[in-house]
Amino acid sequence: MEGIENIYTYLKGKFGEGIGILDKESRDPWFEVKRENLREVATFLRDDPELGFTYLVAITGVDYSKFVDVDYKGKLCATYILYRLRDSHQLIFKVFVEKEDPVIPSVWDIWRAAEWHEREAFDLVGIKFEGHPDLRRILLPPEWEGHPLLKDYKEPEEYRTPDGYLVVKTHRPDPLRENNESDQK
Amino acid sequence: MSLTRSEEWYLNMGPHHPSTHGVLRFVVKSDGEVIDEVKPDIGFLHRGIEKIAERLEYNQIIPYYDRVDYLAAFNASWSYVMAVEKLLGIEVPPRAEYIRVILGELNRIISHLISVGSFALDMGAVTPFTWAIREREVVNDIFEMVTGSRLTYNFPRIGGVYQDVPEGFREKVLQFCEYFPPKLKEFNDLITYQKIFIHRLANVAVITPEQAIAFGLTGPNLRGSGIKYDLRKNRPYSVYSEFEFDIPVGTGEAGTLGDAYDRYMVRIREMEESCKIIKQAIEKMPDGPVRAKVPRKLKPPVGDVYAATEAPRGELGVHLISDGSSRPYRMKIRTGSFAAMSIVNEVSHGLMIADLVALIGSLDVIAPEIDR
Numbered sequence: 001m002e003g004i005e006n007i008y009t010y011l012k013g014k015f016g017e018g019i020g021i022l023d024k025e026s027r028d029p030w031f032e033v034k035r036e037n038l039r040e041v042a043t044f045l046r047d048d049p050e051l052g053f054t055y056l057v058a059i060t061g062v063d064y065s066k067f068v069d070v071d072y073k074g075k076l077c078a079t080y081i082l083y084r085l086r087d088s089h090q091l092i093f094k095v096f097v098e099k100e101d102p103v104i105p106s107v108w109d110i111w112r113a114a115e116w117h118e119r120e121a122f123d124l125v126g127i128k129f130e131g132h133p134d135l136r137r138i139l140l141p142p143e144w145e146g147h148p149l150l151k152d153y154k155e156p157e158e159y160r161t162p163d164g165y166l167v168v169k170t171h172r173p174d175p176l177r178e179n180n181e182s183d184q185k
Numbered sequence: 186m187s188l189t190r191s192e193e194w195y196l197n198m199g200p201h202h203p204s205t206h207g208v209l210r211f212v213v214k215s216d217g218e219v220i221d222e223v224k225p226d227i228g229f230l231h232r233g234i235e236k237i238a239e240r241l242e243y244n245q246i247i248p249y250y251d252r253v254d255y256l257a258a259f260n261a262s263w264s265y266v267m268a269v270e271k272l273l274g275i276e277v278p279p280r281a282e283y284i285r286v287i288l289g290e291l292n293r294i295i296s297h298l299i300s301v302g303s304f305a306l307d308m309g310a311v312t313p314f315t316w317a318i319r320e321r322e323v324v325n326d327i328f329e330m331v332t333g334s335r336l337t338y339n340f341p342r343i344g345g346v347y348q349d350v351p352e353g354f355r356e357k358v359l360q361f362c363e364y365f366p367p368k369l370k371e372f373n374d375l376i377t378y379q380k381i382f383i384h385r386l387a388n389v390a391v392i393t394p395e396q397a398i399a400f401g402l403t404g405p406n407l408r409g410s411g412i413k414y415d416l417r418k419n420r421p422y423s424v425y426s427e428f429e430f431d432i433p434v435g436t437g438e439a440g441t442l443g444d445a446y447d448r449y450m451v452r453i454r455e456m457e458e459s460c461k462i463i464k465q466a467i468e469k470m471p472d473g474p475v476r477a478k479v480p481r482k483l484k485p486p487v488g489d490v491y492a493a494t495e496a497p498r499g500e501l502g503v504h505l506i507s508d509g510s511s512r513p514y515r516m517k518i519r520t521g522s523f524a525a526m527s528i529v530n531e532v533s534h535g536l537m538i539a540d541l542v543a544l545i546g547s548l549d550v551i552a553p554e555i556d557r
Contacts, residue, residue, distance in 0.1 A: 026488030027272055056401050057491075058519040060504050068487055068508050081491055081504065081519075085398065085412070088419040092489060113401030116527040124235070139228040139556060148236050149515070 001050045002089060004029045010050070015041060020096075021071070030079070030092040032072075035104055038095055042107045045082065045091070053082040053091055056111035059118060061125030065099065066151045072096050076127055078104055097127065106132040124149040191216055196538065200229050206303070206545065207552025211529075215538060223533045223541065225526050230556040238516040243269050243483045244343055246516075251337035253501075253518060254554045257296040258337045259288050259328075260496035261554075266341045267422065268492035268503035272485045273343075275477055281345035282424045283470040287358060288331065288340065289494070290459040290466075294365070295321045296497035297452045297459075304449060304546040305376050308385055313376040320368050327357055343483070345476030355467055362464050369456060377453055386449060387440030390532055390544035394443065400528040403521045404499020405455065406548055409435040409448030416495040423494075428465045430458045445547035452549070483511055498522050498549060522554040 001007055005022070008031050012019045018041060020032030033041050045053045060079040067073050075096040082091045095104055106129035108115040118129040119138040126147035129135055137144060143162050146153055158169040199210035208229035214222040234253065238246050250265045251258035263285055270277060302317030325335045331350050332338040340347050376382055392402070397410040407414055415432045417425040433454035435447030485507040493502030499521025508514040525548040533541055 023488065025486075027274075027486065027490040028488070030489055054398055057493075057500070057502060058504060058517060060506075060515065060517040062506060062515050066508075067514065079489070079504070079506075081502075085414055085419075088414075088416075090420075090491065092491065111401070112396075112399040112531075113524060113527065116523065137228075139231040141228070148233065149239075 002087075004031065004091065007051065007091065011041065011044075014044065028090070028092055030094055033093050033095050035095055035097055039105050039107060039110070041093075042080075042110045046110055051084070052086070053084050053089075054111075055083040055085050056107075056113045056117070057081040057083055057090075059114060059121050061121030061127050061149065063099075063125055063150045064096075075099065076102050076125060078121055078127055080107075102127045103130050104128070105130050106135075108132055123147070126150060193221060198541070200226075206550055209526075209545075209550070209552055209555070211541070213538065213541065218537050218539075220533050220536045220538060220541060223530050225529050227526060227552075227555050230552045232553075232557065234557050235516050235518065238513055240512065242511050243485075243513065246513075247341065247343075248337070248339045251339055252553060253520065253557060254296075254496065254498065254522075254551060255336055256299055256551060257292050257497045259285075259292040259340060260296075260494055261501055262339070262341045263289055264492065264494045264496065264501045264503050266343050267494060268490055268505050269343050269483070269485075271492045272488075272490040272505055272507060273479075273483060275344045275479060277345055277423075278474045278477055279424065279471050280349075280473045281475040281477075283466050284346050284350060284475060285341065286423055286425065286428075286466045287463055287470075288328070288338075290462050291324050291327060291358070291361075293459050293497045294456050295324045297456050300497070300549040301372075301449060301452055304549070305382070307542050307546040308382065310376055310382065313372060316368075316372055316375065320365065320372075323361055323364065327354070327361065330354065330357065342476060342479075344479040345474070347476075349475045355470075358463060358467055362460050362467075365460055366457065369453070373453065377450070383439050383446060386446035386543060386547070387444055389440075389445045389540050390536060390547060391441045392443040392528065392532055396528065396531065397443070400531065401524040402499070402528060403524060404495065404497065405448055405451040406499060406521070406525050408432065409451045409547075410443035411435050411437075411447075416493060416500055420493075422492075424466075425462075427469065428462050430461050433458065445543050448547040448549075484509065493519070496521065498551065498554060499524070501554075518557050520554040520557070522548075522550040522552075525550050526555050 008022045015037055018034050018037030022031040045051050058081045062077040064072055065074045077094050077096050079094045118132055121127050122135055123137045123139050159167045193216050196213040200208040210226040212224040234249050247262050250262035254261045298317040298321045302314040305313040329335050332340040392410050394410045394412050397407050411434050413432050413434050433451050439446040487509045489506050491504045493500045502519035504517040505513050506515040
């Protein structure tokens with residue numbers, strides 16, 4: 001089965017409300033999958049002979065809180081990029097969650113590649129993947145505070161190792177940060 | 186009669202270890218020499234390129250990509266400019282595409298040279314590495330002639346390349362294509378077909394095709410497990426559909442399909458194929474401009490785009506999310522080394538500690554690409 005619209009209609013017929021909006025305007029079109037149905041849809045995408053998306057390329061964690069005016073503005077999102085190897089078909093779908101409740105079921109046992117990509121999305125954006133076997137920071141040190149790719153993230157003034165040794169102190173004013181106290185000093 | 190007592194213990198390998206290809210750390214849980222579990226600890230080279238990119242204009246980001254994979258800087262920045270071109274719908278002039286293909290394949294050759302050379306070094310053979318470096322210097326000279334630098338080129342631009350190739354480029358590249366295959370044969374005679382080397386790698390660290398797909402392995406690691414998947418053929422980008430070349434895959438010629446030797450051989454054969462592509466591209470290279478007319482201030486449409494090239498370490502993909510402003514709203518880099526590292530724990534169960542070095546070397550991971 002080819003074309004995102006055909007796949008969307010096929011999935012919509014199967015899962016109904018579990019499949020959300022379809023964005024055709026985007027350069028690479030994508031559709032939304034509801035969090036409650038993610039694991040069913042993911043298993044179906046992988047195992048259905050018509051679909052057969054066995055290869056997970058990446059999971060991108062996104063914070064949509066400063067995006068343009070769209071329905072999903074202000075939410076957190078995990079974007080899943082898939083391939084079907086036999087004809088190199090690409091598929092993108094997104095799962096949106098509220099910032100107050102950033103929990104998405106893990107798909108690490110459906111696509112094993114998801115294990116590390118989910119850890120990265122947790123590390124950088126703070127999405128918690130429920131059912132993940134080992135959800136801890138992957139790129140940043142374990143004692144790091146906050147999730148840097150959130151749009152309201154404030155960079156720390158200094159960084160110390162767990163035993164108190166000062167590693168970095170930043171004094172550079174940030175031109176893009178508004179009302180920065182340290183800039184006015 | 187002696188009683189042997191077996192006990193599990195932890196061994197710390199890295200971050201400063203000669204065989205970890207940069208700064209990687211492994212926490213190895215083993216029973217004597219036999220590995221039970223390996224926990225890779227990554228992030229030592231994390232520079233936050235994805236965060237930095239959110240504050241830069243689209244064309245300011247290109248040099249950062251040279252640092253994503255410094256052994257294949259051209260391929261890495263090519264992925265990025267391709268993603269932006271796809272987002273904006275920019276048509277790249279054919280001459281620029283040909284220059285990109287030639288430089289991309291040259292970069293693949295020198296990256297693979299480092300890979301096979303240092304792999305042999307990890308396995309205890311010192312000479313092949315110096316031979317590989319010697320061949321690499323020739324290509325470095327070509328890169329210096331075209332771009333002005335020998336490692337991080339900063340050469341692709343959105344809509345083409347920075348400038349046309351200088352006079353004498355064609356001759357120099359053709360000369361290299363004549364020079365390199367005999368040298369590769371010499372290299373193969375020295376190490377590739379050597380009995381000790383083959384015995385060291387055959388049947389070691391086998392990755393089955395199913396595992397390779399499940400863990401999202403890409404590039405030579407995926408093809409080493411016998412899966413014929415190459416973005417240059419399967420999702421042709423640039424002008425790759427105009428060239429004739431083969432996709433080498435692992436066949437289990439020395440032992441089992443998907444062992445360390447298969448992955449090594451795929452790289453050796455890919456260098457020959459790259460030579461073929463370069464020759465054809467030099468012959469077919471058209472005249473014309475090398476840069477499309479691109480406005481100074483880029484205003485991309487709102488939405489997602491994902492573009493990827495076949496870099497030496499596999500698919501290097503760039504996922505851009507644009508909010509219509511001149512800076513990317515979110516940029517995610519998908520690299521082959523990251524996927525390759527995630528499989529280490531799965532494969533290493535039951536390996537000897539010395540074979541862990543063979544596994545890491547055969548996966549050809551590079552630390553800045555894992556950590557970004």
